[in-house]
Amino acid sequence: MTRSRRPSPQTVAVLSALAADPSRWRHGYDLGQEVGLKAGSLYPILIRLSDRGLLESSWETEPEQGRPARHLYRLTxxxxxxxxxxxxxxEPAAQPRQAPQPRGAW
Incomplete structure (x- = not known):
């Protein structure tokens, strides 16, 4: 049985960031910075999307000097x-409620 739920706002943010340039490989740190997610939230989303065939993942072939190779991601x-x-x-974000205005003396 497959479930079809709406993606969380965090997942939608990650998808949107990746969809902005779908042919570009991105690494998690940059994505996290762009969408404002910490690693503990971001990487489970990336793993889940990859497991479902929605992301390709690959290792960097030419990492920067002095850095280990990182995973790269892009949308399928x-x-x-x-x-x-x-x-x-x-859906558009709900409008914040305005505080009631004090009633003036009549």
């Missing part, structure tokens, strides 16, 4: 379709 065609669907179905 199915991931790009999900990103487009999520972007089109995202």
């Amino acid at each position: 065609d199915a991931g790009l379709a999900l990103a487009a669907e999520a972007a089109s179905s995202t």
Whole structure:
């Protein structure tokens, strides 16, 4: 049985960031900085998307001098379709409530 739930706002943010330039490989640190997620939230999202065939992942072939190789991510065609669907179905953020105005003396 497959479940089809709406992606979380955090997942939608990651999908949107990746969909901005779908052919570009991105690493987690940059994605986390862009969408404002810490590693403990970001990497489970990336792993889940990758396990579902929505992301391709690869190791860096030419890491920067003095740095270990990092995982790189980009959307598959199915991931790009999900990103487009999520972007089109995202409801506008609820307007903040305004504090009631004090009543003036009559």
